[in-house]
Structure formats: structure tokens, C-alpha cells
Amino acid sequence: MHTSSRSNRPTTGTNLEHARLHNRRVVLEAIRQAGRLTRADLTRLTSLTAQTISNIVAELVAESMLTTHAPEKTARGQPPIPLSINPDGGFSVGFHVEQHQVLAVLLDLKGSTRGRRVHAVSYPSFADALPLLAGTVETFRANLPPDRLLGIGIALPGPFGVEGMSAVGPTSMPGWDDAASLARLRELTRLPVLLENDATAAAMGERLYGVAGGLRDFAYLFFGHGLGAGFYLDNRLYSGHWRNAGEIGHVIAVPDGKPCYCGKRGCLERYVSGASLLEHLGIGVDQNLIDVDIADPRHAAGIERWLAEAVPALRHAVNVLESLLDPETVLVGGTLFDDILRRLIDAAFPLHPSVSARADRGHERLRLGTAGPDCVALGAAALVVLAELSPDYQALLKA
Ligand SMILES: [Zn+2]
Incomplete structure (x- = not known):
């Protein structure tokens, strides 16, 4: 007994x-x-x-x-x-890792930004970036009461762990889903770490800090170096079984079109992405778009050429998203300049007919997000806070 x-x-x-x-x-x-x-x-x-x-x-x-x-x-x-x-009851660190920059934010329990750091990098591997990530966490921690850090959220371009896809091309960040590096960061910081793709984190950032505040169902097209989509459906994030939902950049938009790094031809992000814009501007696709003076008249013709190719491909992407998800709206955002995104969105109207063409809509079918440049890092940090505060998100922080 x-x-x-x-x-x-x-x-x-x-x-x-x-x-x-x-x-x-x-x-x-x-x-x-x-x-x-x-x-x-x-x-x-x-x-x-x-x-x-x-x-x-x-x-x-x-x-x-x-x-x-x-x-x-x-x-x-x-x-x-x-x-x-109590806003000071707990804090989280959110990282937005890109090819050329690591942006970190410190968020309190009520979701206010309490710290921010920006580091220039160049295609860092997870192992290379470990000291930078751990060091940033310690800098934030030094100014907090003891034991108040809840965890770390890292958002970066996908796809994660796909054979033959994530390790090639300038729009991916290979090796960041490496379990040993993740374990090492947990060990160095003694904190839980969650990894999310940038578009999914951006959707959460936009839900909490932007125009999507009252929405239950929306898709978010994220323009980084490549193109991804984030899904907020039925009032919660949907990131897929392997966190690869919304890897829309490699959906074929132009059959037999431009060759893509993934091995296919005519992928969406060969036409609609930061890298595709760089290509039209005659700048290396491994360069940082932020360093480009987009208002320089010498770039005007290249931007026009890019828009001419990007607009039909974007219309196709919106048609796919609307037909699959029946969202309240499709939001657009990311690290591409807002001016360029605004021109792209304006030029995309009229959109293809779809189930979303209805009179009783609250939002335009396609519109620019408003959460700003920290959107992804804020979303990543918020996921950690939500994992602590909300039963819907508790599974996120399982180590
Ligand atoms: Zn592709």
C-alpha cells in the first residue's frame, strides 16, 4: 500500500x-x-x-x-x-535578429518598453551571436531587482529546420534553430528561451502595439530581407507545427519565373521582398537596405521596375491569404521603408476579386501596419510575458 x-x-x-x-x-x-x-x-x-x-x-x-x-x-x-x-513584477527580453542588425528590447509586465539596444552584425550564426545575446541580457538585468527576468524571446527569419532550404540564400539565417546553441543561451542566462519566426512575432507586435488592436483574425505580410506571413487567427497566434506557418515567400507566384535560392523558380520573394528591391537597384542582395538612400533620384527607375514586378505578385499573395483564411484584413509591415510599402500597397489596388470583397468590412483589405520598427522585438518579448500571464500561451516557454 x-x-x-x-x-x-x-x-x-x-x-x-x-x-x-x-x-x-x-x-x-x-x-x-x-x-x-x-x-x-x-x-x-x-x-x-x-x-x-x-x-x-x-x-x-x-x-x-x-x-x-x-x-x-x-x-x-x-x-x-x-x-x-505590477509593471515591475516581471520583465522579458525580445530580440529581433536580422542579417545586419540585432535589436533588443526590455519589456515590463504591462508591456511597456523599459530598455532598447541596437547592434550591427553581419550574417551572424547563433554560436557567433551568443556572447552578444547573453551580454545584452546581463546589461538589462543589471538594472532590475533580482530574479525579475522571466525569459528571452528571439525572432528571426525562417524557415526553421527544413532540409535543403534554410541553409541557402541571403534571405535565410541558417543554424538559428540549433538545439545546442539554444541550450547554451539558456545555460548562460539561466532563463527560458523561445524562438519564433519574425513574421509571427510581428503579428503579435502589431496586435499589441499597432493597428490590429481589436482584430480577431488577420494575416501579416512581413517584409524583411525576404518575405514571410504571420497569422493571428481566432484571437491567437498560429505559427504551425514546426513554427514554419506562413513561409509564403517560397510559394510560386510566377510559374517558370526567376530562379530561387530554394531550388524552385518564380517564388514570391524573388519579386516581393527587400532582397528583390536591392536587386532592381543594382545593389548586392547581401547588402543592408537601411543603408540605401531610397530618395536618391538615381534609384527612382529601379524602384519603378521593382513595383511593376512586385505589384502582380503581391496581388497573388493577398488572393491566396484571403482565400485560405478569410481574414479581417491583410497587414503589411517590416523593415522595408514605410514609403516604399505605402506605394506598393496603393499600387496593389484594385485587388483580385475574392471572398474578402464585401461591403461590411471594418478595415481595408490590405493596409500598412503601425507598430513601428521595434514591432518584431516587441512581439518576441511580449510572447514571453504572455507565456507567464496567459493560459493560452503557457506552452511557448517549455524548455
Ligand atoms: Zn524559393
């Missing part, structure tokens, strides 16, 4: 621990969404018992995750005490 109950103990313990962590997130998520709630509100909203709420709240207040406010005035009985998320 004793033996059997002892042998059952680890399983039972794991389940209880899982339930405890889940309930913590249910409480935090309810407060995050509402702004301020009392214990009575939480009991009503979460269907947890008053005792469970009381225990969880006591724990979260002791950990500084929650702040208590002055009691509300009531006619009789014990006045209810409103609770809110």
Missing part, C-alpha cells in the same frame, strides 16, 4: 503543480484583460473557489506580480481591494 502510494506521488504532484500554475495564469490573464479586479470579481469570472483565489492572490502579491490599491468604498462589510498587474 505504502509502496504504491509512494510510486504514484510524482505523477500526482506534477498534475497539481500544473493545475496550480494554470490557475495562476487564469487569474493573471483576467486581471491583465480587465486592468483592475477584486478577489470577488476574480471568483465570479474564473469559477475558482474564493479560497483558491485568495491563496493565488496572496502568492502573486508576495511575488510582486500584483499591486493592491486603496479599498473601494462600500456601505457595509469588508471593503473590496482592487488588484492590478
Whole structure:
């Protein structure tokens, strides 16, 4: 009898621990969404018992995750005490890794940016970048109370771990899904690390900090050096089984078109991407587009040539996204200049007829995102915070 109950103990313990962590997130998520709630509100909203709420709240207040406010005035009985998320209760670091730049942001528990660093790089491997990433985390950590960093989110161009595809071409970042480097970064920083593709992180950035604030279903076309799509569907991110959902850059847009690094011909990103623009400007595709003076009159003809090729390919991409997903809108953003993206979007209208051509729309079918240049890093950092605060995202940080 004793033996059997002892042998059952680890399983039972794991389940209880899982339930405890889940309930913590249910409480935090309810407060995050509402702004301020009392214990009575939480009991009503979460269907947890008053005792469970009381225990969880006591724990979260002791950990500084929650702040208590002055009691509300009531006619009789014990006045209810409103609770809110304490912005200083936890922090996360988000990295946006690109071919020529690593941008880092420090986010607090309420989602405000509390630090920012930019480093110039040149096609870094994960192993090469380890000291830079770990060093940036330590710089942020030095200015925080002890044990307040929740984790690290890294967003970078995909695809991840695809045979024969991720290791070629100037639009990819080979080796960044390397398990040994990930483990090494966890070891160096003693923090959980999550990896996400840039377009998916950008979709989250746009949902939290941009024009997608109230949207439940949208696609995000991300212009980096290459082209990717992020999906926010049914009010949550969808990144695919291997985090490769939305690798739309290698969908064939022009049969028998330009040869692509992936081995096919006529891929979308050969026409619609930062690299394809560089090509039309007569600049090496391994160069940094940010260094190009796009207003220079010498580039005008090249931009026109690029637009002439990019517009039909973009219309095709929008048609595919609308037909597959029935989204409220398709957003466009990324590290390509906003002026260029705006010209591209304007020129793409009229779009192809699709299920999205309807009168009762709240947004244009295709529009520019507004979350700004930190969108991807903010999205990556926010995913770490959400993994801590929300039951929907808790699986993200599993090491
Ligand atoms: Zn391709």
C-alpha cells in the first residue's frame, strides 16, 4: 500500500503543480484583460473557489506580480481591494535578429518598453551571436531587482529546420534553430528561451502595439530581407507545427519565373521582398537596405521596375491569404521603408476579386501596419510575458 502510494506521488504532484500554475495564469490573464479586479470579481469570472483565489492572490502579491490599491468604498462589510498587474513584477527580453542588425528590447509586465539596444552584425550564426545575446541580457538585468527576468524571446527569419532550404540564400539565417546553441543561451542566462519566426512575432507586435488592436483574425505580410506571413487567427497566434506557418515567400507566384535560392523558380520573394528591391537597384542582395538612400533620384527607375514586378505578385499573395483564411484584413509591415510599402500597397489596388470583397468590412483589405520598427522585438518579448500571464500561451516557454 505504502509502496504504491509512494510510486504514484510524482505523477500526482506534477498534475497539481500544473493545475496550480494554470490557475495562476487564469487569474493573471483576467486581471491583465480587465486592468483592475477584486478577489470577488476574480471568483465570479474564473469559477475558482474564493479560497483558491485568495491563496493565488496572496502568492502573486508576495511575488510582486500584483499591486493592491486603496479599498473601494462600500456601505457595509469588508471593503473590496482592487488588484492590478505590477509593471515591475516581471520583465522579458525580445530580440529581433536580422542579417545586419540585432535589436533588443526590455519589456515590463504591462508591456511597456523599459530598455532598447541596437547592434550591427553581419550574417551572424547563433554560436557567433551568443556572447552578444547573453551580454545584452546581463546589461538589462543589471538594472532590475533580482530574479525579475522571466525569459528571452528571439525572432528571426525562417524557415526553421527544413532540409535543403534554410541553409541557402541571403534571405535565410541558417543554424538559428540549433538545439545546442539554444541550450547554451539558456545555460548562460539561466532563463527560458523561445524562438519564433519574425513574421509571427510581428503579428503579435502589431496586435499589441499597432493597428490590429481589436482584430480577431488577420494575416501579416512581413517584409524583411525576404518575405514571410504571420497569422493571428481566432484571437491567437498560429505559427504551425514546426513554427514554419506562413513561409509564403517560397510559394510560386510566377510559374517558370526567376530562379530561387530554394531550388524552385518564380517564388514570391524573388519579386516581393527587400532582397528583390536591392536587386532592381543594382545593389548586392547581401547588402543592408537601411543603408540605401531610397530618395536618391538615381534609384527612382529601379524602384519603378521593382513595383511593376512586385505589384502582380503581391496581388497573388493577398488572393491566396484571403482565400485560405478569410481574414479581417491583410497587414503589411517590416523593415522595408514605410514609403516604399505605402506605394506598393496603393499600387496593389484594385485587388483580385475574392471572398474578402464585401461591403461590411471594418478595415481595408490590405493596409500598412503601425507598430513601428521595434514591432518584431516587441512581439518576441511580449510572447514571453504572455507565456507567464496567459493560459493560452503557457506552452511557448517549455524548455
Ligand atoms: Zn524559393
